[in-house]
Amino acid sequence: MKAPSFAYAKPRSLDEVFALAERHGDDAKLLAGGQTLLATLNMRLSSPRLLIDITGVPGLAGFSVKGNTLRIGALTTHRAIERSPEVAQHLPLLAQAAPHIAHVAIRNAGTLGGSLAHGDPAAEWPGCCVALDAELVLAARGGERRVKARSFYRGLFDTALGPGEVITAVEFPIPGAGYRSAFLELARRHGDYAIVGVAALAKSSGGALADVRLAFIGTGPTPILARTAMAAVEGKKPAAEVIAAAQTALEKDLSPTGDLNGSPATKLHLARVLCGRALAQLAG
Amino acid sequence: MDTTLETTITVNGTPVTRQVPARQHLIDFLRETVGLTGSHIGCEHGVCGACTLRVDGEIVRGCLMLAVQANGRKVDTIEGLSDSGELAELQKAFHEHNALQCGFCTPGMLMAAQDLVRTRPEASREEIRAYVSGNYCRCTGYHAIVDAVEEVLENRKGGPR
Numbered sequence: 001m002k003a004p005s006f007a008y009a010k011p012r013s014l015d016e017v018f019a020l021a022e023r024h025g026d027d028a029k030l031l032a033g034g035q036t037l038l039a040t041l042n043m044r045l046s047s048p049r050l051l052i053d054i055t056g057v058p059g060l061a062g063f064s065v066k067g068n069t070l071r072i073g074a075l076t077t078h079r080a081i082e083r084s085p086e087v088a089q090h091l092p093l094l095a096q097a098a099p100h101i102a103h104v105a106i107r108n109a110g111t112l113g114g115s116l117a118h119g120d121p122a123a124e125w126p127g128c129c130v131a132l133d134a135e136l137v138l139a140a141r142g143g144e145r146r147v148k149a150r151s152f153y154r155g156l157f158d159t160a161l162g163p164g165e166v167i168t169a170v171e172f173p174i175p176g177a178g179y180r181s182a183f184l185e186l187a188r189r190h191g192d193y194a195i196v197g198v199a200a201l202a203k204s205s206g207g208a209l210a211d212v213r214l215a216f217i218g219t220g221p222t223p224i225l226a227r228t229a230m231a232a233v234e235g236k237k238p239a240a241e242v243i244a245a246a247q248t249a250l251e252k253d254l255s256p257t258g259d260l261n262g263s264p265a266t267k268l269h270l271a272r273v274l275c276g277r278a279l280a281q282l283a284g
Numbered sequence: 285m286d287t288t289l290e291t292t293i294t295v296n297g298t299p300v301t302r303q304v305p306a307r308q309h310l311i312d313f314l315r316e317t318v319g320l321t322g323s324h325i326g327c328e329h330g331v332c333g334a335c336t337l338r339v340d341g342e343i344v345r346g347c348l349m350l351a352v353q354a355n356g357r358k359v360d361t362i363e364g365l366s367d368s369g370e371l372a373e374l375q376k377a378f379h380e381h382n383a384l385q386c387g388f389c390t391p392g393m394l395m396a397a398q399d400l401v402r403t404r405p406e407a408s409r410e411e412i413r414a415y416v417s418g419n420y421c422r423c424t425g426y427h428a429i430v431d432a433v434e435e436v437l438e439n440r441k442g443g444p445r
Contacts, residue, residue: 001328007285008306008352031353038309038348039329050285051306053353079342103418104399106330108342109349190417 003041010053014166017054018141021164024050030166031055032075035102035110036118060113060168065090068174074113074137074167082107090174093132093181093201097124100183103191113167116152119159122193122218126153128183129170130223131199131215137169138162146171153222178203182281184274185217188261194218195261196270200278207237209282214246219256219271226253229275238283246279247272291355295320296364304351311335311346313354314361322362322391326420333419336392337361343399362391371398373439377432385423393419397433405441409434 008031011017021028027049031037040046054060054075061075063086070090072081081087082098101107101115101124115125116136129136129149136147138161149170152160161167175181185197197217202209212233214226228249236242256267291304295318302317309328314320314337326334328347335346338360365371371394377383384390393416400407400415407415412433413426421429 002309002312003307005287005305005307007287008289008350009285010352010355034350034353035330035345035348038350041307042309042328042347051350055353102330103333104415105333105336105343105345105396105418106348108339109344190414 001042001044003038004044004047006041006048007050008053009050010056012056012058014057014139014168015141017052017057017166018164020050020052021166022141024052025163028052030117032114033077033110034114035106036114036120054166061111063087065174068176070172070174072112072170072172074111074116074169076112078102078107078110078112078115079104081112091132091172093128093183093199094172096181096183097128097199100124100185100187100191100194100197106191112170116149116170117159117161117167119153119157119222120193121153121156121221121223122195122197124183124185124194124197124199124217127197127199127215127217127223129172130225131201131213132172132175133213134173135171136167137171138165139168140165144168149223150225156221158221175201175203178205179211180204180282180284182278184278184281186270186274196256196267196274198271198274198278199223200282202233202282204282204284207283208235209233209238209279210235212282214275214278216254216271216274219254219267224254226250226275228252233279238279243276243279247275250275289352289355291352293351293354293356294358296360296367306350306352308351309347310337310339310349310351310354310359313351314346314359317351320361320363322366323395324388324391326388331420332389332392333396334389334392336395336419338365338395338399343395362395365395365398373436374398374401374432377435378429381428381432381435383424383428383432384421389419389421389423393421393429397429397436400433401436401440405437407437412437 029048061073185194202212229246232246292301324334326332
């Protein structure tokens with residue numbers, strides 16, 4: 001189908017974005033890469049009066065390393081993250097996750113900030129940000145604030161983003177030496193949203209895993225940090241019985257709802273399978 | 285607020301300026317306004333790949349980009365890449381391998397395949413399959429398409445199949 005009628009503005013500064021957003025309130029929607037928004041407009045699931053294209057605002061794309069932080073601009077495309085030498089060096093988890101996002105033609109246009117703001121519970125970036133304990137930089141007319149990804153997601157497509165706020169960047173703590181990561185997901189077809197996925201990270205020394213993070217996607221209304229399963233592995237070598245304990249513990253962390261892809265029991269089973277594979281990969 | 289905007293897009297090397305409705309997709313602008321009907325419209329929500337185009341040298345979905353978003357940018361379509369000869373090897377291989385039947389997906393498939401050929405010259409058969417997974421074909425079962433792309437990659441390496 002075709003999108004309903006709307007007006008379009010392409011402001012050249014954040015101040016202009018804030019002014020337009022303030023003036024038009026709920027009638028306006030921000031447009032970044034548009035890879036989700038345009039599909040929902042085409043299906044008439046959304047009918048804003050005005051699209052505010054923020055891609056004309058300078059300085060919202062790209063990578064910068066300061067100390068132990070890698071900052072990625074909100075308008076950076078999935079493809080740029082996939083190809084970035086900074087990401088490959090400092091945050092390989094993101095490079096591992098990027099190829100799972102749709103297809104090249106979509107990764108060329110879709111953006112980090114757009115995906116995070118949309119907050120699909122099966123999307124890759126929210127899970128990665130939760131695993132990496134990233135901080136989102138939100139800007140509004142009154143100034144900037146930072147919100148941890150772990151508290152940004154409140155419910156299904158519900159985030160901490162307030163009216164008139166714009167995600168401008170994401171700041172990732174660089175895990176540093178000795179960390180290993182894995183990103184795994186199951187989908188019916190390559191490029192589909194995950195049925196279940198996991199973003200995993202841990203410090204591996206002498207075969208034992210420390211600072212273990214397991215963030216699951218597609219298993220609830222938001223990305224979920226599987227704290228009980230993480231605790232079951234913390235400080236241990238991921239031998240078969242340790243992995244089995246983590247897999248068992250997952251039922252305390254996840255209570256997936258059934259959908260077209262499977263029942264709650266099936267999804268929990270798939271999460272356990274991915275949990276086992278991810279821990280094996282982290283152990284090397 | 286403006287629901288129609290003056291928009292200039294360089295289409296296959298030629299600048300085109302028109303008053304464009306904000307809601308119009310790039311693919312509809314190309315097909316309806318410019319008259320380039322080689323790129324097809326399938327699902328209109330980014331799933332099937334029939335509308336694959338190049339914008340500033342990178343492939344995108346023509347149904348997930350508004351024409352006004354392409355203002356000031358360079359767009360290349362199947363017509364442009366076909367006329368320039370860039371797709372000649374792939375077109376010949378598709379023909380010889382019977383890599384199409386109804387042909388509806390073929391323009392988008394060629395745009396995606398060419399992107400692979402120029403960016404991933406070492407791609408394996410599995411990688412070819414993954415790369416074209418964003419382009420649906422309901423006739424061929426894909427094997428002949430993968431064969432055709434694989435042959436072009438092999439020929440470029442100068443080695444035997």
